[in-house]
Amino acid sequence: MRKPVVILGAGIAGLSISYFLAQRGIPSIVLEKNPYYGGLARSFRWNDFWCDFAAHRFYAHDQEVLDRVRSITPMIEHYRRSRIFFKQRWLRDPIDIIELFSHLSMHERWHILQDYLRRDKTLPDHSFEQYVVKRYGHALYDIFFRCYTERLFSLSGHDIAVEWAIWKVRLSSPLDRLKNSTRTKFRRFYYPISGGYGAIVNGLYQKIQEQVILNAQVTSFIRNQNGQVQGVTYRRGNQEYELHAQHIISTLPLTVTAQLLGEEIKISYQKVDAVYLLLNKPLMSNNHWLYFMDSSSTINRLVEFKNMSNHQTPPNTTVVCAEVTIEVPNIVERVVNDLVQSKLIQPHEVIDTRVIREPFAYPRYTRGYINEVQRFQQVLQHYPNIHILGRSAQFTHYEVDDLLDQAYQMAQQITQTQPITIQSTNKEPPVWIVILTLNNYHDTEECLRSLQSLDYPSYNIVLVDNGSSDNTPNLVRKQFPNVKVIENHYNLGVAAGYNVGIHYALDNGAEYIFILNNDTTVDPLIITHLVQAAHEPNAGILMPIVYYYHNPQQVWSAGARYRAFPPAIVMERKIYNTYHDLQFAISCGFLITRHALEKAGLFDESFRFLWDDLDFSQRVRRAGLRILQVPQAKMWHKVSQTTNPASEQFWRTHGESSVIFFRRHRQSFPLPPIFYLGYFALREFIFKRRLKSLPSFLQGIRSGQTKQLVDVPLPKDRMSYP
Numbered sequence: 001m002r003k004p005v006v007i008l009g010a011g012i013a014g015l016s017i018s019y020f021l022a023q024r025g026i027p028s029i030v031l032e033k034n035p036y037y038g039g040l041a042r043s044f045r046w047n048d049f050w051c052d053f054a055a056h057r058f059y060a061h062d063q064e065v066l067d068r069v070r071s072i073t074p075m076i077e078h079y080r081r082s083r084i085f086f087k088q089r090w091l092r093d094p095i096d097i098i099e100l101f102s103h104l105s106m107h108e109r110w111h112i113l114q115d116y117l118r119r120d121k122t123l124p125d126h127s128f129e130q131y132v133v134k135r136y137g138h139a140l141y142d143i144f145f146r147c148y149t150e151r152l153f154s155l156s157g158h159d160i161a162v163e164w165a166i167w168k169v170r171l172s173s174p175l176d177r178l179k180n181s182t183r184t185k186f187r188r189f190y191y192p193i194s195g196g197y198g199a200i201v202n203g204l205y206q207k208i209q210e211q212v213i214l215n216a217q218v219t220s221f222i223r224n225q226n227g228q229v230q231g232v233t234y235r236r237g238n239q240e241y242e243l244h245a246q247h248i249i250s251t252l253p254l255t256v257t258a259q260l261l262g263e264e265i266k267i268s269y270q271k272v273d274a275v276y277l278l279l280n281k282p283l284m285s286n287n288h289w290l291y292f293m294d295s296s297s298t299i300n301r302l303v304e305f306k307n308m309s310n311h312q313t314p315p316n317t318t319v320v321c322a323e324v325t326i327e328v329p330n331i332v333e334r335v336v337n338d339l340v341q342s343k344l345i346q347p348h349e350v351i352d353t354r355v356i357r358e359p360f361a362y363p364r365y366t367r368g369y370i371n372e373v374q375r376f377q378q379v380l381q382h383y384p385n386i387h388i389l390g391r392s393a394q395f396t397h398y399e400v401d402d403l404l405d406q407a408y409q410m411a412q413q414i415t416q417t418q419p420i421t422i423q424s425t426n427k428e429p430p431v432w433i434v435i436l437t438l439n440n441y442h443d444t445e446e447c448l449r450s451l452q453s454l455d456y457p458s459y460n461i462v463l464v465d466n467g468s469s470d471n472t473p474n475l476v477r478k479q480f481p482n483v484k485v486i487e488n489h490y491n492l493g494v495a496a497g498y499n500v501g502i503h504y505a506l507d508n509g510a511e512y513i514f515i516l517n518n519d520t521t522v523d524p525l526i527i528t529h530l531v532q533a534a535h536e537p538n539a540g541i542l543m544p545i546v547y548y549y550h551n552p553q554q555v556w557s558a559g560a561r562y563r564a565f566p567p568a569i570v571m572e573r574k575i576y577n578t579y580h581d582l583q584f585a586i587s588c589g590f591l592i593t594r595h596a597l598e599k600a601g602l603f604d605e606s607f608r609f610l611w612d613d614l615d616f617s618q619r620v621r622r623a624g625l626r627i628l629q630v631p632q633a634k635m636w637h638k639v640s641q642t643t644n645p646a647s648e649q650f651w652r653t654h655g656e657s658s659v660i661f662f663r664r665h666r667q668s669f670p671l672p673p674i675f676y677l678g679y680f681a682l683r684e685f686i687f688k689r690r691l692k693s694l695p696s697f698l699q700g701i702r703s704g705q706t707k708q709l710v711d712v713p714l715p716k717d718r719m720s721y722p
Contacts, residue, residue, distance in 0.1 A: 003244050004029050005414065006232055009251035010212055011039025013390030013403050015204040017249055020411035022208055029243060030208070031216040031234050037205050039251075040358060041400070043198025047278045047352060049319040050196030054274050054361075055289045055303035057189040058200070060401040066190070068404065072203035075190040076309065081286060085342050086144070086293040093291060100144070108143065115139035127367055129157035131165035145169065147295040152325055153270060153364050161365040167397050191308045200400075216241075221248075221260050229261075229383055247414055251390040253360045258376055261383070265376045267369050267395060272361035273324040275335045277345075278352035283307075283318050284344050292342070298324055298334040317351070331355060363395045370553040381632070389577060406577050413578035429512060431459040431527055431591075432505030436497045437518045438466045441475050443638065444518040448480050456527035460484070460508070464501040466491045495603035495612040498587075499713055502602055506715050510594060517588040519638040521549065529633040530591040533579055540596035540625030541617065543585040544633035545575055556637055559629050560584035560614065566679045567671055569614060575631050582627040587613035588637050594715075599623040601712035604664070611657035618665050619712070648696040655700025660707065677701065 007014045010032035018028045043052050060066035082093040089103050101109050115137035123134040132141045146157050192199035215236055222231035231244035250257045258265040288307050292299040299322040306318045322335045332353045339345045373395050391398050437444050461483045465473045467490040476485055498515055505513050530542040546557045559572040559582035600619040603612050662673035685694040
């Protein structure tokens with residue numbers, strides 16, 4: 001009998017992965033310690049209203065994800081209405097800097113402006129406080145950002161991780177509306193017509209309820225003689241049960257999963273008290289939710305459920321829910337007082353109250369939390385059949401649509417593959433690593449040293465030198481005699497330089513080619529993980545996660561994608577749990593299958609550098625092959641060690657390459673190239689104050705319009721090597 005997939009937790013993550021597995025015929029059992037399902041996404045009836053735990057809304061940037069949810073429960077579309085209570089006044093959300101200034105005293109305005117102009121732009125982005133101060137100055141940080149955020153986490157801004165600022169800090173101005181993504185400032189969202197936000201989990205539960213066991217407290221993992229986990233023990237009532245599993249998916253808080261594995265992880269979660277008030281009035285406001293920014297406030301955020309859906313709600317009463325994270329006595333009285341002070345209600349209008357506490361409401365993003373999470377992720381690599389899914393389980397600020405997409409991808413991965421044991425045998429297909437160099441030998445040496453630690457048994461290295469003047473070729477031959485060195489004697493450009501190495505590798509029997517910048521280092525398992533992923537159907541390019549070398553926990557690139565508005569090709573920095581289809585790969589390091597090169601050709605030598613990898617990605621996908629993100633594969637990039645991004649040559653080549661790209665692929669994009677190039681120029685030269693480089697960029701555009709394009713070389717084309 002086939003062992004089931006055991007899922008720990010019946011919140012939205014656990015129910016959705018069980019639902020997607022069921023669609024593929026994979027049996028699963030969901031264990032939930034509470035007598036109810038839904039987790040933080042549940043809803044309940046109170047005074048004839050459907051009430052959620054705090055504020056929820058559904059936003060999807062992926063139409064496929066939205067369609068999946070709408071197939072579960074009918075949804076209505078809302079145009080966001082929210083306000084911010086600040087200094088006894090109501091402001092728009094996102095906050096408009098002009099409106100904000102209009103509500104400040106002349107002294108405060110002058111202080112903010114003066115502090116903004118004097119701000120230290122060299123501050124490192126190590127904390128929430130440093131991130132905001134670096135961009136807006138100390139005065140605006142103290143007046144506007146600090147109080148709310150410190151209250152939210154019960155931490156000082158200095159101790160809050162910078163990632164929270166990157167995710168959440170937003171100031172709106174006419175320029176900001178052009179600069180920032182619609183995801184940060186979403187205007188539309190969806191909400192179930194009936195049943196509250198919990199209608200989503202209700203719909204999931206109805207389809208898989210026979211697989212869900214409530215009141216089931218997981219107590220331990222079952223291990224075999226080798227220490228591998230093969231099941232769970234859980235308690236239900238006074239009885240203990242064992243459940244053997246093919247896979248275990250934990251949606252529990254990461255600290256709980258670590259404890260079950262006998263590990264300790266130094267992270268914590270923030271509690272939230274949800275304070276519900278039944279008000280004797282038809283409506284308190286016309287907003288979906290409200291934020292309270294003043295230091296004297298107890299409330300962080302408040303939602304009014306009738307504004308989310310007024311379907312079958314009482315006409316003369318309304319229910320609001322306030323989120324409170326600080327520990328205060330008389331919490332209901334404090335919440336009522338906040339609403340009275342903000343002139344939203346009168347005390348006598350409160351006719352019933354209720355408080356619900358969730359101890360693991362969301363992660364507390366303290367400085368250094370990423371190191372702890374990554375350390376534990378290394379532990380999880382020793383347990384190939386244990387997976388984690390969900391905001392609390394992954395300790396990452398995922399939105400619900402992200403979680404649903406991850407659940408779908410995870411179900412797909414479990415369906416298609418079995419746990420893979422890494423074996424070191426010489427039967428592995430040959431991989432050739434192609435490194436392109438131009439001076440900076442110390443970077444090349446460090447890169448080659450990291451490659452010496454690879455665990456993959458069947459690889460060779462060819463180093464292509466594009467005319468270095470620092471004796472790089474001879475130094476490599478002396479220090480690394482097993483590396484094949486090819487000297488071009490002058491700079492052919494990135495595309496042509498890589499092609500020299502690719503031709504050599506193909507002529508010497510390469511099944512896979514890993515192209516690599518010389519200013520990188522790699523994880524020992526990177527090739528193993530990429531080659532494993534290459535066995536996926538129609539795989540053409542396998543993209544590792546690229547981290548900043550000088551900030552090794554921060555993602556520089558996990559691929560790239562097209563963004564509709566503002567129109568651009570932007571870096572993908574989201575890491576998925578399983579292999580994920582990408583639109584573009586970034587050529588500082590990725591694995592190419594021989595089949596992809598035979599179908600799509602090599603790099604287009606019309607590009608000197610920049611955009612060549614996007615062009616190659618476009619041709620690979622057009623050939624019907626996939627570009628996959630491989631989250632287990634890791635490398636680190638020093639970023640722009642060879643080419644100075646401030647040089648005139650850089651901007652001239654950027655302009656030329658961008659025009660060549662759109663000449664090649666105009667039909668693949670919905671808007672004329674002028675929209676993409678115009679937005680790029682606005683962002684890079686106006687917003688970032690690089691006007692002196694604009695003439696070089698425009699010169700490059702003119703050159704790209706007239707440059708004669710060459711045919712893309714094919715593997716069968718002959719080439720001689722120095």
